[in-house]
Amino acid sequence: MEKMDKKQLLKEADLISLFQKILSKWKQIACVAAIFLVIGVVMAFTSIKKYTVEVMVAPETSSSSLGGNLGSFANIVGFDLRSIEGGDAIYPLLYPDIIQSLPFLSSMMDVHVQTMDGVVDTTFSYYQARLQKKSWTAWLKGMPKRTINKIAGAISPSNDFKPSNPFVFDPYHLSRWQQDQIVRLNKAITIFVDKKTDVITLSFTDPDPYVAATMAEKVMDRLQECITEYRTSKSQNDYQYIEKLYLDAKSDYEQAQMEYAVYVDKHQSVSLQQYMIEQERLEADKELKNTLYTQCAQELQLSKAKIQESTPAFTTLKPAAIPARASSMRKLNIILIWMVLGVIIDVAYILLKEPVSQTWQKLFNQKVEE
Numbered sequence: 001m002e003k004m005d006k007k008q009l010l011k012e013a014d015l016i017s018l019f020q021k022i023l024s025k026w027k028q029i030a031c032v033a034a035i036f037l038v039i040g041v042v043m044a045f046t047s048i049k050k051y052t053v054e055v056m057v058a059p060e061t062s063s064s065s066l067g068g069n070l071g072s073f074a075n076i077v078g079f080d081l082r083s084i085e086g087g088d089a090i091y092p093l094l095y096p097d098i099i100q101s102l103p104f105l106s107s108m109m110d111v112h113v114q115t116m117d118g119v120v121d122t123t124f125s126y127y128q129a130r131l132q133k134k135s136w137t138a139w140l141k142g143m144p145k146r147t148i149n150k151i152a153g154a155i156s157p158s159n160d161f162k163p164s165n166p167f168v169f170d171p172y173h174l175s176r177w178q179q180d181q182i183v184r185l186n187k188a189i190t191i192f193v194d195k196k197t198d199v200i201t202l203s204f205t206d207p208d209p210y211v212a213a214t215m216a217e218k219v220m221d222r223l224q225e226c227i228t229e230y231r232t233s234k235s236q237n238d239y240q241y242i243e244k245l246y247l248d249a250k251s252d253y254e255q256a257q258m259e260y261a262v263y264v265d266k267h268q269s270v271s272l273q274q275y276m277i278e279q280e281r282l283e284a285d286k287e288l289k290n291t292l293y294t295q296c297a298q299e300l301q302l303s304k305a306k307i308q309e310s311t312p313a314f315t316t317l318k319p320a321a322i323p324a325r326a327s328s329m330r331k332l333n334i335i336l337i338w339m340v341l342g343v344i345i346d347v348a349y350i351l352l353k354e355p356v357s358q359t360w361q362k363l364f365n366q367k368v369e370e
Helices: 002-024 026-046 068-077 092-099 102-108 124-131 136-155 176-188 209-266 273-310 331-369
Strands: 051-059 112-114 121-123 189-193 200-206 314-318
Touching: 002 026, 002 331, 026 136, 026 331, 051 209, 092 102, 092 189, 092 200, 092 209, 102 176, 102 209, 112 124, 112 209, 121 124, 124 176, 124 209, 176 189, 176 200, 200 209, 209 273
Parallel strands: none
Antiparallel strands: 051 200, 051 314, 112 121, 189 200
């Protein structure tokens, strides 16, 4: 019992000595906090505000043909049974991969955007490369990469592809600069798919709120177009084939109808059996082609209905709206974080300086003795 009390007293004494050590350096801590406060003010007032627009859509999904209990268990473990049912090859969990694909992102570069003040009215590729607000910290982060690329280019000139118009993006032939622009666009897009409800949550972040809202809406629209195009591709091909058969059958029927009418008009007063047989043959051929024409017309209508049936429906739960507040951190919070960070760093330096120096001194003495 006495040993426990002594240990407790020693711990309390150590804590008191550490606290006194920190208090004895309060001027140093205040100076460091003031320096970091100035850094925080500079960072806060030079940082670029960013706005995030979120869109939520619930897609129409085919019902699972497997058992309900098995489906529930699959949702719990994070597995989608639709991937093994032989239905759609593109199911909701693959939607993020579609958006991150190079053809998809390249197509989004041609989207027409306009800033909140109405001064900028151009394509997103030109806006992102030339007109988008950038902080000096982002420029500073990219400086090492730019320096390395310049040095490497000076040592061994690269055969980088240079398009005639750098703001026209061909997903199969991109320059290094265009690839960097694609990466920047991909970082601005965030997509999440709920495994249980299949609800798609997509957000876009940009320094301009109007551009963010426009791009969030256009990205979701383009995703819906891709899904619809995939779902209806087979029905569209079937419709085009049946339409060709329908047009051929219509042409054949009209031609047979005309041949029958011309023949009857020419031989109205003729009662020979030979002409009567030919008239019956033309009439039978006309009726046969009329039957084929009618069947093709019915198949064409059914094909149209099949396209409509295979077209997926999307319910917008949360449409794109221009945000009133920035999603980036507030200036006051940035200043406080930098000031607290300065205090923590200085306190850690005060507490660890002596033990670390003693440890290094012991190691140095041991090496000297050896």
